[in-house]
Amino acid sequence: MSKKIKHTEEFEPFNIVVFGGEGDLAIRKIYPALLHRELDGQFLTSFNIIAITRKAQGESTFYQDLTKHLLNTAEEGTKEDEINNFVKKITLITTSEATVEAYQNLKIHLDQFKDHQNIFYFSTPSSAFGKIAQTLKACNLIYPNSKVVLEKPLGYSLESSNAINAEIMQAFEEKQVYRIDHYLGKETVQNLMVLRFANNLFERAWDYQNIDNIQITVSEKLGVEKRADYYDNSGALLDMIQNHLVQLLCLVAMEPPYVLQADEVRNEKLKVLRALRPFTKESVLTNTVKGQYSRGSIQGEEVSSYLEDIEKYNSKTETFVAVKAYVDNWRWKDVPFYLRTGKRLKKRYSEIVINFKEVSHNIFPSKEKLNNNKLIIRLQPEERIELIQMTKVPGPGGYRYKPIALKLDYTDSFKERFADAYERLIVDVIRGNQTLFMRQDELEAAWMWIETITSNWKAVNQQNILYEAGTWGPGDAILDEGATWITKSWRD
Secondary structure, eight states, X not given: OOBOOOOOBOOOOEEEEEETTTSHHIIIIIHHHHHHHHHTTOBOSOEEEEEEESSOOOHHHHHHHHHHHHHHHSOTTOOHHHHHHHHTTEEEEEOSSSSTTTTHHHHHHHGGGTTXXXXXXXXXXXXXXXXXXXXXXXXXXXXXXXXXXXXXXXXXXXXXXXXXXXXXXXXXXXXXXXEOOGGGGSHHHHHHHHHHHSOHHHHTTOSTTTEEEEEEEEEXXXXXXXXXHHHHTTHXXXXXXXXXXXXXXXXXXXXXXXXXXXXXXXXXXXXXXXXBOOOOHHHHHHXXXXXXXXXEEETTEEEOOHHHHHTOTTOOOOSEEEEEEOBOSSTTTTOOEEEEEXXXXXXOEEEEEEEEOOOSOOOSTTOOOOOOOEEEEEEESSOEEEEEEEEEOSSSSSOOEEEEEEEEEHHHHOOBOXXXXXXXXXXXXXXXXXXXXXXXXXXXXXXXHHHHHHHHHHHHTOOOEEEETTBOOSGGGGOOTTOOOOOSOSOO
């Protein structure tokens, strides 16, 4: 059992209004995050939670189902009374549509707490964002200290993303908008900033002269599950690369900000996005690969194909993407950034691998291959950092050597429970800290780069490569000669 550490903090009293309040994300992530922060003692202030839903499900069913889920997923030692008291803070309001008339119950409720800041969490399809925002404004529920949290995906193209943003900006100012990406809330992702900028050892070697390539992988064993309709209209590129993997690339590649403040960090990320080399008809054929999973076996269990899963047998949607990207600036001259993500792959994990260059000359008599150093930042399912280095094998008989991992495992090193990504990011919203949230110009720059892929895929009629479920997919096609994917942690 992890030790609980109290993180007391003074916050302005707040109301958090969750649109899509009965949805999967709200149940699995948002409410548990708020529960854990309360139980850890971080909320020493008055707060209310309002769940907005369009479903006609009764209140008793909602509270029973939520309580059951929280009980089943709570940390060991959590008392039932604690969960019951938390659930009592949630008010369920059912609205049929986003109109001033339909929001009257919400307005009446929030008007009781005018000394609280209003945080509006849009956990709905992005097509509804604009209408909800404008209705909130018409109801006079948006104040200077109000905030809005936007879940991805923010549109399906640059044009649609800009249109959604334009609607949001009619109600909120940019300083009130929090575009959330839960990958940026992971402990190891944030530690990447400390690793780079607080350790002279790494920062001096963090460039094209010392690094051969960088790999960012998000591998999933599951198929599309309950997201078939959404996923078939987005695919792996828009679902994962456009936001999660590109944001991780930015944190790896960015220059040090002069101070750790929101706009300074985001300015440096924006420079990376603008330096990403656009794709052409020629480079999209050699530097990208897209695939779709067919039938296969995962851990001895037979699984169906993507087409069978979605019951659309003419779908061209990709479930796997690998991209070789380049950041065209002085620090990253000709260093490939390999991005890879896919469903129904061999193993579930997410990690960043910094592959350093090999030593220029082997002085040892055996002349066996000297493995290059690797910095492996594992994001899930566990969070840890490993530095792979060559080490002499103990014993007489000359110099024998092998790669050994120096490990920082968060579970082993820190016995207290540490907050998950949503906990950390929601608290940052309450604080008013936008460092880990995307600014609109970042989002635009990311979309502009992504659309050099989608437009050229269309221009060259890029086809999916079928890959068997339970394999690593067709990502080898984009690798430089001699390069390999690091598909296996040194611990595994």
